[in-house]
Amino acid sequence: MNKQFTVPEELVFLGLDEKMHRFKLDYRSYKELYSVGAVFIELLLRKVISINEEGKVYLTQVDPTGISYLDQVIEVLSDSSKEKSLKKWISSFYYSKGSIRKNVHRSILESLCEQGVVTHKEDTFLFMFPTHKYEAVKDEQARIIERIRAELLEEGSVDEQTVALSFLLKETKMLKEYFSNYERDQLKKRLKELKDNESLQWVKWIEKAIAEINASVVAVGAAAATT
Amino acid sequence: MSRRRKLEVIQNAEYVTIGELVQLSGVRYSTLKFYTEEGLLPFYQMDQKMVRRYHRTGALQRLAQIQKLKQEQGLTIKEIKEKLLEDD
Numbered sequence: 001m002n003k004q005f006t007v008p009e010e011l012v013f014l015g016l017d018e019k020m021h022r023f024k025l026d027y028r029s030y031k032e033l034y035s036v037g038a039v040f041i042e043l044l045l046r047k048v049i050s051i052n053e054e055g056k057v058y059l060t061q062v063d064p065t066g067i068s069y070l071d072q073v074i075e076v077l078s079d080s081s082k083e084k085s086l087k088k089w090i091s092s093f094y095y096s097k098g099s100i101r102k103n104v105h106r107s108i109l110e111s112l113c114e115q116g117v118v119t120h121k122e123d124t125f126l127f128m129f130p131t132h133k134y135e136a137v138k139d140e141q142a143r144i145i146e147r148i149r150a151e152l153l154e155e156g157s158v159d160e161q162t163v164a165l166s167f168l169l170k171e172t173k174m175l176k177e178y179f180s181n182y183e184r185d186q187l188k189k190r191l192k193e194l195k196d197n198e199s200l201q202w203v204k205w206i207e208k209a210i211a212e213i214n215a216s217v218v219a220v221g222a223a224a225a226t227t
Numbered sequence: 228m229s230r231r232r233k234l235e236v237i238q239n240a241e242y243v244t245i246g247e248l249v250q251l252s253g254v255r256y257s258t259l260k261f262y263t264e265e266g267l268l269p270f271y272q273m274d275q276k277m278v279r280r281y282h283r284t285g286a287l288q289r290l291a292q293i294q295k296l297k298q299e300q301g302l303t304i305k306e307i308k309e310k311l312l313e314d315d
Contacts (some may be wrong), residue, residue: 146261151304154258156297159305 003115003140007037010144010165012108013117014174016136025135027172031218032171036093037213039073039104041164044209046081048074051209056083060143064146069107070143072100086209100199109134145178152190153183164206166191171214242271242280252289252290265291265302 005013012035015027017074023031037171040057043049046068050060062078064071077089084092093101112118117140121133144165152189166187169175175184232240235255237247245263249256262268263279270279295312296302 013290092306138277141259143264144262146257147304149255150261152257153255154297156294159303 003117005112005144006067006070007042007161007164007168008035008104008108009112009115010037010161011035011168011172012105013112013136013142014116014141014169014178014198015067016134016141017177024174024177027174029148030172030221031092032101032221033094033217034168034213035105035108036073036101037089037090037210037217038168039069040169040213041206041209043072043073044206045160045164047068049077051086055085055212057086057089058083067111069104072104072107072189076100087216088217090213091220094220095218112136143148148187149183152187158194159204161207163194163203164210167207167210168178171210204222237283240283243283243286244278244280248283248286253285254290261304262290262293265304266302267308267311272300 001128011032015023017024024055027034040049043053046065048059048061048065049057051057056084057077059074059077062074094103108184109118109120113120119135119138121135123131123133127130148162148166148169152166155202166175169178170191179187179189191207194200197203197209228263232247233251234250237243237250244252245256245259248254252259258298259268263270268281268286268287270281272279292311293304293307296307297304
């Protein structure tokens, strides 16, 4: 039976390097923030949240989903009295909600471990410093990539989750880890075609939301570099 | 390892490998692998370590059916899977 992952699970899972048993270099520094961003995308796809015309995020339902990392973000949103844009929400998870950000990322990893596709090993560096090693099941990673190839590199309709994941892989610079130069060009071309297709408005809002997440990650990265 | 078969032989064979199915259908290898993993493309395998073999005409018919559902009905692979597994 094939496993069904959420967008945050697929992103974190593909972020694991099979040789290093750590997170991939480009993605490593902001992995927790991207995890939170991917949770927002999952909530958008599940229609738990929505973004209004002013670009503010609002909850459309407050019932728990039963998925720990999604519910942690829902709780933060329901406790807030202020409406914020997606970009501001992502920044707030960097500046003032660091522990929740870490917990969200950890919960995603735990979920992957529970599903048996990631194994976690604790080790020490120089016999003193604790380190964590995560090993991903390569075949399951390959299946996700094959799905992207089958949907985006072939003619036909595409699934919301595959499109969202592909935009996230593009923004986290992870496409190069899984696709050849030719495939990458084809993928980017297809994503642009989908975005420009007037009848596929949902692609536009997914792309816009992910661009906002990325803009926020870049902004906090630049702020961290100058302080 | 077996020798590569000529196209004329493949075109008349009862069972073909995934590589041969790529040649016959023009569908990329990774897509056929994905369809197989998703249970959309039935195969025959004598042993778990043996090569998967596809019934040539059955597999080509199934690929044509998937293509038709994609293009004519605008279904995603997920929706096609649900439909075909329901029909099976």
